[in-house]
Structure formats: structure tokens, C-alpha cells
Amino acid sequence: xxxYDELDHAVINERVDEFRDQVKRRLSGELTEDEFKMLxxxxxxxxxxxxxxxxxxxxxxxxxxxxxxxxxxxARRYDRGYGHFTTRQNIQFNWIKLAELPDALxxxxxxxxxxxQTSGNNTRNVTSDQWAGVAPGEIEDPRIWSELLRQxxxxxxxxxFLPRKFKFAITAxxxxxxxxxxxxxxxxxxxxxxxxxxxxxxxxxxxxxTPFIAKTIKPFVHGHDLLSYVEAILRVYNQYGRRDNxxxxxxxxxxxxxxxxxxxxxxxxxWQQMREGALTLDDAVIEDIRSRFTYPAYEKLPHMPEExxxxxxxxxxxxxxxxxVALHKVQGYAIVTLxxxxxxxxxxxxxxxxxxxxxxxxxxxxxxxxxxxxxxxLALPHVARRDLPALWKALDKIGLATxxxxxxxxIIACPGLDYxxxxxxxxxxxxxxxxxxxxxxxxxxxxxxxxxxxSGCINxxxxxxxxxxxxxxxxxxxAEFYQITIGGRADENAELGTLIGPAVPYAEVADVVExxxxxxxxxxxxxxxLFVDTVKRLGVEPFRERVYATR
Amino acid sequence: MTSPLEQKKIRITGPSVxxxxxxxxxxxxxxxxxxNWSERLSDAAIVRTSEDARALLAESxxxxxxxxxxxxxxxxxxxxxxxxxxxxxxxxxxHGVTIDLPVPA
Numbered sequence: 001x002x003x004y005d006e007l008d009h010a011v012i013n014e015r016v017d018e019f020r021d022q023v024k025r026r027l028s029g030e031l032t033e034d035e036f037k038m039l040x041x042x043x044x045x046x047x048x049x050x051x052x053x054x055x056x057x058x059x060x061x062x063x064x065x066x067x068x069x070x071x072x073x074x075a076r077r078y079d080r081g082y083g084h085f086t087t088r089q090n091i092q093f094n095w096i097k098l099a100e101l102p103d104a105l106x107x108x109x110x111x112x113x114x115x116x117q118t119s120g121n122n123t124r125n126v127t128s129d130q131w132a133g134v135a136p137g138e139i140e141d142p143r144i145w146s147e148l149l150r151q152x153x154x155x156x157x158x159x160x161f162l163p164r165k166f167k168f169a170i171t172a173x174x175x176x177x178x179x180x181x182x183x184x185x186x187x188x189x190x191x192x193x194x195x196x197x198x199x200x201x202x203x204x205x206x207x208x209x210t211p212f213i214a215k216t217i218k219p220f221v222h223g224h225d226l227l228s229y230v231e232a233i234l235r236v237y238n239q240y241g242r243r244d245n246x247x248x249x250x251x252x253x254x255x256x257x258x259x260x261x262x263x264x265x266x267x268x269x270x271w272q273q274m275r276e277g278a279l280t281l282d283d284a285v286i287e288d289i290r291s292r293f294t295y296p297a298y299e300k301l302p303h304m305p306e307e308x309x310x311x312x313x314x315x316x317x318x319x320x321x322x323x324x325v326a327l328h329k330v331q332g333y334a335i336v337t338l339x340x341x342x343x344x345x346x347x348x349x350x351x352x353x354x355x356x357x358x359x360x361x362x363x364x365x366x367x368x369x370x371x372x373x374x375x376x377x378l379a380l381p382h383v384a385r386r387d388l389p390a391l392w393k394a395l396d397k398i399g400l401a402t403x404x405x406x407x408x409x410x411i412i413a414c415p416g417l418d419y420x421x422x423x424x425x426x427x428x429x430x431x432x433x434x435x436x437x438x439x440x441x442x443x444x445x446x447x448x449x450x451x452x453x454x455s456g457c458i459n460x461x462x463x464x465x466x467x468x469x470x471x472x473x474x475x476x477x478x479a480e481f482y483q484i485t486i487g488g489r490a491d492e493n494a495e496l497g498t499l500i501g502p503a504v505p506y507a508e509v510a511d512v513v514e515x516x517x518x519x520x521x522x523x524x525x526x527x528x529x530l531f532v533d534t535v536k537r538l539g540v541e542p543f544r545e546r547v548y549a550t551r
Numbered sequence: 552m553t554s555p556l557e558q559k560k561i562r563i564t565g566p567s568v569x570x571x572x573x574x575x576x577x578x579x580x581x582x583x584x585x586x587n588w589s590e591r592l593s594d595a596a597i598v599r600t601s602e603d604a605r606a607l608l609a610e611s612x613x614x615x616x617x618x619x620x621x622x623x624x625x626x627x628x629x630x631x632x633x634x635x636x637x638x639x640x641x642x643x644x645x646h647g648v649t650i651d652l653p654v655p656a
Contacts, residue, residue: 027575029616047619049644051577081654097576349653417640418648421620426639428650478638 001064001369002147003292004112011155012109015116019043020102027099040098042122042160043105044115048421051095055118056108060128060146060170061089061372065359068370070111072355078104083355085340085348087412087463088167089127089372090118094419122160123153123234126168129177130373133295134381136329139189139197142172144290145226148281151289152227159234163241164249166234167206174492179374181205181214181494182466184251185233187226198222203233203263204255205494207460212252213494215260217267223286228279232271236263296367296382301332303385311389319441320392323403334385336366338378338395339402339410343439346428347413348376357398365391375451376412377405407444408452408517409435412463416456416473417480423456425473425480425506430454433510438517447517450531453488466490468532469513470497480506486516486543487535500544504551512547519546563604565637566628568595569611570644571618579644580618582611588618592634592645597626 019039026036040046044055056071063071071091075083078100079093086092096104105115117124126146133141149168153159159166171178172189180186186202199221205214221229237251240258255263311317326335338358340348350358358378362370365387366380373379378400383391395401404410411434414420416427431454438444453467457474464470470485481503488497504512517531523542524534535543569582573590580588581595589595598604604623611621625637636642643649 027616032615033574033619047572047577049640050579050647051572080652082652099575346650346653351653418643418650426649428648432650480639 001062001294002059002143003294005292008112009109012112012114012116013106015043015114016102016105016109019105023098023102038120041119042117043101044118045098045101046119046421048094048415048419049417050419052098052101053419054093054096054101054104054115055086056091056093056113056115057118057125058089058091058113058372059150060126060132060143061130061374062132062143063370063372064111065362065368065370067111067113068355068359068362070108070113072352072359074104074107075352075355077107081353082349082351084346084415085350085372085376085378087374087376087414087461088125089130089374090125091372092415094415116154119165120160121162121164121166123156123162123166123168126150126153126170127178127183127374128170129173130371130379131177131326131335131381132172132371133293134328134330134333134335135173136327137173138329139172139191141290141293142170142178142187142189144286144293145187145189145199145223146170147289147293148227148286149230152230158238162234162238163243164246164251166237166251168230176490176492176494177373179463179466179490179494181492182207182211182463182490183214185230186214190220192220196222199226201229201233204252204260206250206252207463207465208250209247209458209460210250210253210256211460211465211496212256213496214252215255217260217264224281225275227281228275228277229267229271231279232267232274235270236266240266296369298330298333298382299384301384301386303331305332305384305386307386307389311392317389317392319445320401320403321388323407323445324401324405325388328382332385334383334388336380336383336388336391337373337405338380338400339405340377340400341404341410341435342399342402343409343435344432345399345435347411347431350378354398354400357394358400361391361394375410377410403441404435404444406449406451408438408447408450409444411435411452411454412467413454414456414461416454416462420456420461422459423473424458424475425456425482427454427456427462427471427473430471430473430482430506430509434513437510437514446527447521448528448530450517451489452513463490464488465496466494467497468530468535469516471509471513474503476503482506482509484509484512484516484547486540487532489532498540500540501548508551515547516543519543561605561608561623562601563598563623563625566597566599566626566634567604567623567637568592568597568626568634569604569607569621570595570624570641571611571621574617574619577619582607582621586610588614592626592636595626595634597628597634598623
């Protein structure tokens with residue numbers, strides 16, 4: 001965990017006081033909605049179909065048990081008893097009242113949580129690998145750099161009124177769990193030929209109406225230069241990014257229109273003027289941040305304790321362990337993913353009671369720490385392997401032991417038309433039906449890794465472009481239709497999916513997905529050829545034929 | 552459903568109402584014949600021409616303190632006289648989400 005200092009707490013508390021005053025002035029009529037809208041957005045407050053929605057930041061997806069309990073309290077006291085974890089490691093509350101928002105934010109501020117810059121045209125919550133600091137083979141904990149960026153970008157006056165929103169993601173592992181290639185700036189920690197640690201900097205990724213995979217702008221930037229280089233990128237964007245057309249305002253459009261080489265040169269020119277300036281990070285600053293991340297006092301434990309040997313006879317436990325438990329960098333420990341994708345449930349939702357129970361389990365089994373992943377699942381990052389059987393039983397009791405992580409029913413979905421004022425079609429009921437169709441674990445296991453992503457509109461909050469199977473809700477003559485893409489992926493080999501044909505009506509989506517999966521099972525050359533690899537090998541045509549031959 | 556946030560010109564083809572969200576809590580509300588707001592669709596003032604729709608909307612947006620984001624929404628008038636939402640978006644705003652909430656209300 002990162003230990004916030006007095007300055008962090010002062011900033012958050014002052015922001016609550018400021019927002020309380022703004023809400024008061026809005027409710028009295030002193031501020032018009034036009035005047036207030038930007039202020040509420042900068043505090044994560046949207047107006048959705050039924051109510052205001054509050055989006056709360058969870059920097060780099062790390063939460064303490066105390067913070068999770070406070071989120072549960074907010075869900076219970078100010079909302080309807082649940083929250084929704086998002087694809088950017090945030091949590092959203094869907095039914096919150098404007099008049100009560102300042103109190104909710106004050107309650108969150110007491111545990112160091114805030115909603116600053118979770119909306120608006122500024123730098124958003126810096127996201128990272130949910131296994132940061134515990135993944136085997138990691139270069140170093142990427143949260144150190146995420147935190148540096150968080151401090152640097154929070155309330156930064158030059159970047160508070162950008163042409164459009166701006167998102168960072170950082171990874172330090174070979175396998176990218178942070179989806180850095182679909183972010184405005186993606187940072188990959190790696191070592192250069194001299195053995196020094198630095199960043200590959202990617203820029204211009206993003207989904208939405210005009211999707212792009214980020215391109216490498218500089219293969220190696222030393223950590224000392226990270227902030228100055230990032231500032232050079234932001235300055236070029238701030239200067240040249242379009243403010244006249246919201247659909248062309250993201251940095252991805254600027255990079256596309258200038259070309260990556262020209263854009264890179266602009267950044268390089270800017271950087272050369274400032275690289276030796278005040279933003280150069282000295283070792284003391286980096287070490288200060290590093291020192292404020294505390295790690296558990298791990299015990300020396302065996303990899304295969306007796307408790308695990310005994311539990312291995314239970315096929316239900318083994319199914320869960322094989323699916324939801326990952327190797328930890330410390331022997332005797334494991335990373336445990338908690339699926340928030342129960343059969344028939346809304347993806348990413350957790351009730352206040354579940355949040356409290358997870359916080360208790362985190363205290364008992366994971367040194368009080370919880371992680372949030374962009375796949376809308378949670379993780380306990382430090383579980384002793386001897387405790388896995390007991391943890392599994394406890395998770396099962398609260399509905400959080402569905403063994404479907406990375407399988408076909410581990411669906412990423414936006415709130416869709418059930419909640420969202422921008423949506424054209426529903427996402428959640430489609431996801432729910434698909435989880436029912438693929439509820440049989442043996443079938444899902446046979447299918448293997450397959451990511452379905454669903455968005456209820458072109459804004460792509462469900463990241464449908466990079467789903468192995470992507471589903472996009474559109475409206476046709478007042479009815480819900482869905483475009484299907486296949487072959488997308490969000491990892492280190494990120495690609496955009498390819499449309500397989502005309503949109504299909506709501507009632508046929510689950511049938512179409514079943515057809516695609518059946519085609520894959522018939523076409524794959526080996527059981528371990530993943531769906532995306534079969535699509536890459538064969539293209540979309542065989543799947544298109546299967547889906548549309550009888551439609 | 553095309554988001555009414557993208558509504559540029561108001562041209563209605565059937566009976567319509569003006570709806571918004573209440574400022575202090577965000578609840579769905581409808582403009583009434585008595586120039587007020589109600590949480591019940593059945594209380595809504597019905598307009599049948601684009602001119603009347605524009606007039607009702609113009610009157611509604613004046614109340615910037617009480618309501619946010621007013622727009623014109625289609626409705627159906629049943630033979631019984633009951634007013635029903637005219638599309639899925641409005642149906643959801645009237646009846647709530649189409650799924651079971653994680654915690655029953």
C-alpha cells in the first residue's frame with residue numbers, strides 16, 4: 001500500500017470543501033447548470049438516466065480493506081447498496097443525490113479516496129497492472145511511477161483544460177494486463193541493452209468512435225526523464241489538439257493526422273528545451289515515493305503446503321484454483337482473482353455486504369490489500385497458498401468464487417442503456433444471457449481463454465473493439481441491434497477486432513455468439529489454440545459464413 | 552435509442568412530453584400542464600406539434616434551479632388515455648433498469 005502524507009489529505013479535504021460550496025451554490029441557483037457542469041465533472045459527477053452517478057478513483061487499482069469498507073458504507077448510506085467497478089479501475093455509484101454528494105465525498109476523504117479528475121478534459125486516474133508488485137518477472141513495481149504521475153498530474157493547471165480527456169496506463173510485465181496500447185499514453189517499463197530501467201512510451205491509443213492502437217514514440221526514456229517527457233507530449237497535444245470538434249479532439253486523432261514521426265519530432269523538439277529542467281526526477285524523489293509503498297512481511301512458506309494437497313481432492317476447489325489463482329513472486333503465496341461475473345449477474349457489480357466481506361477476507365488472508373483490475377474483477381494480492389482452501393470456502397459463501405476468470409463468461413460490459421444517458425442499447429442483459437448460455441464450467445474450460453466485451457454505444461466504455469468477441473449496441477429504427485467484431489485483443493499484441501457482418505437484433509446476440517464459439521471449436525487445430533489465434537490464422541470469413549448462412 | 556443529448560432540431564411526429572432530471576437528486580421528472588414538475592408521466596403535459604414542443608421546452612429550461620437537461624421525449628397515448636413511454640430509453644427512465652438490481656429495492 002501507498003501511505004498518503006498530510007499534503008495528500010489536505011488536498012483531498014480542501015477539494016471536498018470546495019465542491020460542497022459549489023453544490024450549495026448550484027442548489028440555490030447562484031450557479032447555473034452550464035456553469036456547474038464542468039465543476040461537477042471534474043469531481044466525477046455525471047447525470048445519468050435515473051440519477052447522478054459518482055465515479056470514484058482507485059489509483060492504479062490498489063485499495064486497503066479500510067478503504068473498501070468505506071466504499072461499502074457509501075454504497076449503503078448514499079446509494080442503493082452496491083457499486084460498479086469499471087474498466088479503468090474506478091468504482092461508480094449509480095443512484096447518488098447531488099445534495100448528499102459532498103457528505104459522501106467527505107466520508108471517502110477520511111480514508112484518502114476522492115473523485116477528482118475521474119471525468120472532464122483532464123488527466124484521468126492513472127491505471128496499472130492489478131498484479132503490480134507481486135507478479136513474477138516484473139521489472140519493478142509500476143505503481144511507484146503511477147504514483148509519481150498521479151501526484152504530478154493531479155490539479156496540474158496546465159493539464160486541467162486539455163482538448164479532451166487524457167488517460168495513462170503503466171505496465172512492468174511482459175504480459176500486459178493494463179491494456180496500455182489503448183491509452184492516450186501507454187508506458188512499458190523495461191530494461192535497455194545497458195541494463196538500465198526505463199520506459200517504452202506509446203502514444204495515441206484509444207477506442208470510442210475512432211479506435212487506434214497506440215504507437216511507440218520513444219523506445220526508451222529513463223525514469224529520471226519520465227515527467228519531462230510526458231509533459232512534452234502533453235504540451236504538444238495541448239497546443240495542437242483540436243478543440244473545435246469533440247470527435248476529433250483526442251490525442252489519437254492528432255497523432256494520426258500528423259503521423260507518428262512528425263508527432264514524435266514535435267515532442268522531441270519540445271523535450272529538448274526542457275529535459276534538464278525542474279521536472280528531472282532525482283533519485284531522492286523516486287526513493288521517497290518508493291519508500292512509501294509498504295509490502296507485507298512475507299513468511300517463508302512451502303509452495304505446496306499440506307492444506308493444498310488435501311483440498312486438491314475436491315474438484316470444485318481445483319476448478320477454482322486452476323482458474324482464479326496465479327503465481328506470486330514470493331514462494332508460498334498466490335494472487336487470487338475474485339470474479340465479479342457470477343452467472344446471470346451484472347459484470348463488475350459488488351454489493352456493500354460483499355465489499356465488507358472482501359475487506360474482512362483481505363485482512364485475514366491478504367495483509368489488508370485488495371486490487372481492482374480493468375477486467376472488472378478484484379484480486380487479493382498476497383494470499384498464503386496454505387490459506388487457499390479456507391479462502392475459497394469463504395468466497396463461495398458470498399458468491400465470489402465463480403471459476404470463470406478469463407473464460408467466456410468473464411465478460412467486460414459497460415452499464416449500457418439501463419443506466420447511461422449516452423447509450424443506444426443495453427449491455428448488461430446481453431452479458432447476463434451470455435453467462436447463462438456458458439454457465440457450464442466444463443464447456444467454458446473446453447473453450448478456453450475468450451474475452452467478450454460489450455459496449456452500449458460507440459463511446460466504447462466496454463472496450464468492444466479489443467474484445468476477442470466484441471459486441472456494440474446500436475439503434476436501428478428505434479430497436480436495439482448489435483454489431484459483432486472478432487479478433488480484437490487488449491494485451492501486448494493489441495489489435496482491433498474485425499466486423500463480421502450486419503448488426504443482429506437483441507434477441508439473436510447470444511445465438512450468434514454461440515455460433516461463433518461453435519465454429520471456433522470446430523476450426524481450431526489444437527485444444528490450446530486460443531480463439532484469437534484461430535481468428536488470426538483463418539480470418540473472419542469462416543465465422544461470418546457460420547453466423548450468416550442461416551440468417 | 553438515439554440519445555436526446557444529440558437532439559438538435561425539435562421536430563416531433565407524435566405525442567410528446569418534456570422530461571428532465573430533478574436538480575437536487577437527479578430523479579426523472581416531467582413538465583406538467585400547471586407549469587410545474589412531476590415524477591409521474593401521467594401528469595405530463597402532452598404536446599402534439601413541433602411548435603408546441605418547442606414552446607413547452609423553452610418554458611421548461613427557464614427553471615434551471617429545479618431541473619437539469621430538459622428535452623422532448625415521445626410518448627404513446629393509449630385508448631384508455633394512459634400515457635406510455637415512446638421508446639425503450641424512456642421506458643427505462645419510467646420503470647427503472649430492465650435487470651434485477653444487485654440489492655433489491
